[in-house]
Every structure is written in C-alpha cells, then in structure tokens.
Amino acid sequence: MQRQKTIREAAGCSGTGLHTGKPVNIRILPADEDSGISFVRTDIPGRPVIKAASENVVDTRLATTIGRGSVTISTVEHLLAAFYGMGIDNAIVEVGSCEIPIMDGSAEPFVNLIREVGMRAQRKPKKFIIIKKPIKVRDGKKVAILLPARDFKITYSITFEHSFLSGQSFSKMYSDKIFINEICGAKTFGFLKEVEWLRSQGLAIGGSLENAIVIGDTSIINADLLRYPDEFVRHKVLDCIGDLSLLGAGVIGHIIADKSGHSLNQRLVRKVIESPSRWSYAEIPANGDDEEYLYSEVGISPSLCYAAS
C-alpha cells in the first residue's frame, strides 16, 4: 500500500503576493498523519488555522481562496497542487499574509522546496477516492466530469476567442513524473486587456511579466518565458489538480474538463462530497516505478524514507 507522507523538515520561501504586491513569507512544517493540509495565519493574533478543505473555500473568482470567518488565504492552488503532485498528504503552512506568494506563477518553486528538504513516509495508508459512477457539473458551455477509470487521468481543453489563439488540449494518464516534468512548471497567464482592467480595480498588483504569461492582441508579450507550446492548458491542469486536492485524498478516476476554472472545479469537488454513492474510499498498492523515480528525484532512497517513519 502507499503510505501517507509529510515533509521531512521545515522549509520556507518568500515571494510576492499576487493581490497585495507585498512580500510574503511562508514556512511549511511536517504534520501528523491524517491531519491533512492546514494553513496558519501567523500575522493575526491567535494564529487562526484554516484547513485545506472544500467546505472552507470562500472565493474562486481570480484564484482559490479559503477562509474561516473573516480570515482568508488566497491563491492556495499552486501550493496545493505541489503537495498533491509530490504525494504530501499532511503539512502545516504558516503564512504571514492573506495570500500565498505567486513565486514564478507556477508550482515549480514549491516542488523544488519540497525536493530540497525531502519527504517522510508515515505509518497510515494513503487515502484514495475511487470514482464508481460519473459525476458531472456544468455552467453554460463549461463542463467538468469525473468518470470511473483504472488510474488518475486528466483530459482538459480550453478555447479562446482571440486573434491568434484558438484553443489547447491536454490528455494524459497522471503520474508523479508527468506532474514534475510536464505540469508543475506551467505558469499562470492572462490577457493584456484583463490585466489592465484588474490593475485599474486595484487587483493583481503583484502580477508582473516575470510571474504571468501575458497575451496581447497580436502576440504573447513575454513569449520568452514560455516553457511549453501548450503552456496555458497545462497551467489549467495544474490549477485543477490543486482544486481537486481539496477532496483530501488521491483521485482514481478520469477528469474531463472543458473550459473549466476554479469555480466549476470547486462545484465538482462539492458534488463528489455530496454524492457518496458514486465513489468509495480505498488504499492502493504502491506503484514501484513511480515511487523509485520520485525518491531519486528528491535525493533519497525509498528504504531511507520508510526507515525514517
């Protein structure tokens, strides 16, 4: 079976908040098994804790924001995707602001941070949600469906009404290798007109040509930052993984999403939670190859990792 994992030791990084444009420090700490991912606002008296869970999602307009009462933390999705992709089930994230830093607009800096300190396997089995019957949500032309499948598969398509971009699609069986090599480095993106409007509203102050690909009317303004020719759909896949992680378990199923975004992704997550007859929990045997690869990538052997638990 696969066991739950946490980060091996505390790790921290600093960056700019997308909304405020101000510096933000975060620190990731190991956490007990079955505790999941929790965020702590260290800048607020009493250090309020917000668990990364679907019921705590309070806003999905520009990013995924979780909250409890008046306390919120936004732009959690790239860090959550890094946790899911690296197989981290339990961690505490201390945040000194109302948002997770945008870093380079992708999840790669968080993946590298986890790789630097390594991971530790815990005793309890990792939980998976196995989709047994289709679960579907729709919002006009936007659709997101989870279908039964042998493993986790992602099929995602986006379309643009734009002069030189018509659409992009991505369909692959998910694996740790795919996440690390093909998904985690995809940067966030926006259209120049939207960026200008957001700025005029005092939003996305921390957005820059270093942390977002900006699509102009006739060309990509900072095309030199592109890591993949189909980077935009890959970033949507990254966002989707971060959003699905709010289920609090691995997913065994095929997600098919067309034009979906944070809002519809969260509706799908909520529908899964509200439809327990359509899925079941299970523990899955470890995939030896992937585990070997992942641990070699983080610089430790599986035996060392398990011995440390």
Ligand SMILES: [Zn+2]
């Ligand atoms: Zn994103």
